[in-house]
Amino acid sequence: MNAPAARHTPETRSRILDAAETLFVEHGFEATSMRMITSQAGVNLAAVNYHFGSKDALIQEVFRRRLAELNRQRLAMLDQLEAEAGSAPLKPSRIVEAFFGTALALAADTEHGGHTFMRLLGRTYTEPNAFVRQFLAEEYAGVLERFLGALYRSLPDVPREEILWRFHFMMGAMSYAIAGTDALQLFAGKFDDADPARLMPRLMSFLLGGLRAPLADFAAKPATRRGGRAAA
Amino acid sequence: MNAPAARHTPETRSRILDAAETLFVEHGFEATSMRMITSQAGVNLAAVNYHFGSKDALIQEVFRRRLAELNRQRLAMLDQLEAEAGSAPLKPSRIVEAFFGTALALAADTEHGGHTFMRLLGRTYTEPNAFVRQFLAEEYAGVLERFLGALYRSLPDVPREEILWRFHFMMGAMSYAIAGTDALQLFAGKFDDADPARLMPRLMSFLLGGLRAPLADFAAKPATRRGGRAAA
DNA sequence: GTACAATTAAAACGAACGTTTGAATCAGTT
DNA sequence: AACTGATTCAAACGTTCGTTTTAATTGTAC
Structure with a gap:
């Protein structure tokens, strides 16, 4: 056999x-x-x-075993949201929660290495190693497509370019929140409360605030009323 | 001599x-x-x-020569803001602009290596190498003290812990916006408009939206009115 | 033009790296 | 008990690393 x-x-x-x-x-x-x-x-x-x-193949497998499960959860949660909503449009906040909430839940798991892995993943988004980047991009391609599509439908009046940028910003904020908390000593000793469980609501509030921020007017309009509101 | x-x-x-x-x-x-x-x-x-x-000393000098100038600019801008304001409290948005605006301006300079350096710096915030982290923390200590202090005074009603977290989130969003734009292939080909000059207003709007987001209520309060507003 | 100190040059150092090899060990089948 | 294929093991492979050494070269002051 x-x-x-x-x-x-x-x-x-x-x-x-x-x-x-x-x-x-x-x-x-x-x-x-x-x-x-x-x-x-x-x-x-x-x-x-x-x-x-090889060592490269090992690196790949370290990511694959965890990332496969994380992205499976993300897609399952989005499926469920869309099933519940029926034909009604999804709230952007629910979409964001589905994507970042699952990641944060994994990051809060200090028992089975989830926290360790999420720190690694967050750092790896900016990894210079070409083959690691390539692999990550492939693993994420499908999930990103689904979630970006959902956000586009959820915010039909917001230019897709802007949604893309803000998703990018949100990923950055989350990655640093996880990877940087104990890795970087910049804020060392300043956090009284580094409880991973409380990170979730803190970060989620920040992310949604950023997502809903008024759109920037690129000095194109002469500042009539400082841009329109982006989302619900 | x-x-x-x-x-x-x-x-x-x-x-x-x-x-x-x-x-x-x-x-x-x-x-x-x-x-x-x-x-x-x-x-x-x-x-x-x-x-x-040594190689380590070279790494250190690569950062020192650029970071010294960047942080000098940041402090000078904060000094100017405080001088103009007199005894009046500073608007949080101005403080954020002073800190992140200078960095973004450097990142937009593709002529003299500023863009290159900012990509490097952004990635290095999560660098595992202990001595690099240590060095960065020392270089940033004074600037962070000043800016966090200014934010604390600017937002006296917001718990300092929350301001700290949000500053952390903002640094993450900025770092990824710069380091990840061309480094990570996650969003490769998706950005029609990756003009560094337009990144500034886009990111600034996002950051301020996050900073001003309603504070999370850690399920402590039984959700009377979903937390208070954070900032102006 | 000779002496001097700063800089550059070529070559070598030992250490650590990822990987490969070939023999030993193991569990299960006949 | 002998065989088989998967796994483990100790040892070595060639390469590359950061650094050091020693000599040649440079510009400048006497």
């Missing part, structure tokens, strides 16, 4: 993935060596190349 | 700095080797260690 995956120790693969995930967050991809990963995982150095083929 | 800096070719230093800046954005710190830097700069391999001491 062709079941080449697991024989007697299927845990070796996941031990490697867990160790890699943690170390990637801590040191980045380049600065994390195979020897660091395998020694932390308690497996032989050659195990990574045996099970995954 | 004790002028050990420059003798007959002071350009070697800056050639190295420029090459390093560009390559760091393109490949990251770890993946950029000394040999890549020196060959792109057209100088000898040993020149970096001679002029800067």
Whole structure:
């Protein structure tokens, strides 16, 4: 039979993935060596190349196993929203909650590595490594299409270009909120309350405020009344 | 005399700095080797260690030369705002514009490497490398103190914790807007209008919308009227 | 033009990297 | 008990890394 995956120790693969995930967050991809990963995982150095083929393939699998589930949840939530709404248009806030809420819920999970992974993911959006960027873009393509489409329908009067930009801004705010909280020491010691559970409402309020902000008038109009309102 | 800096070719230093800046954005710190830097700069391999001491010291100097000027501008603009206002409180929007506007202006400068540097800076906020984080935190400490203080006085009714969080969110949105626009291929091909000059009003509108959003009520209050307004 | 200090140049250093190899070990089948 | 294929293991592979060393070269003051 062709079941080449697991024989007697299927845990070796996941031990490697867990160790890699943690170390990637801590040191980045380049600065994390195979020897660091395998020694932390308690497996032989050659195990990574045996099970995954290469370091790049390992990086890819670290993202794939978590991202597949996250994006599945996102799409399921959007499906449910659209089913409930019937033919009525969706509220932008619900769409945003479906996309960013699921991510924040994963980021709040400190038990099963969700928090670790979301820190890694947030940082990776700006990763210079070309192959990682390429892979992320492919994983996200479908989900982005669906959610952007939903937002376009939800805000028919707002130029799509603007919706795109604001989605971009929202992703940035969320990524930094997660990746930067303990990573960057800029605000170190300043946060009395870094509870991930409270991050959710805080961030969501900020995101929706930004999404609903009046559209900028590019100094095109001579400032008659400072732009119109963007959304509900 | 004790002028050990420059003798007959002071350009070697800056050639190295420029090459390093560009390559760091393109490949990251770890993946950029000394040999890549020196060959792109057209100088000898040993020149970096001679002029800067080490690769880490070079990284530090790449940031220092630009960041010193940026933060000087930021503080000067805040000084001017406070001088104009006299004893009257500053509008939050003006404070935000002073901090993020200067950064965006630098990011819009594609002639003298400002755009390149801002992409690098944005990415570096989440850099795992400990010494880079440490250095950034030190460079920013004074500026953050001043601007956060100004915001606290400008929004006396908003809990400082919330202002801190929103400043954090705003930095994230800006960093991604700059670092992610051409770096990440997530939205590749989707932007018809990626003009850096138009990014400014777009982002500023988003940031102020987020800053002014109603405060989240952490399900603590039983949702009497859905939180109060945050700012002017 | 000779002495001097700053800079550049070419070559080599040991260390660490990702990967490969070939033998040992294991579980299950016959 | 012998065989088989999957997995683990220790060791080594060639390459690249940041840095150091030592010599050649440069511009300037005496």
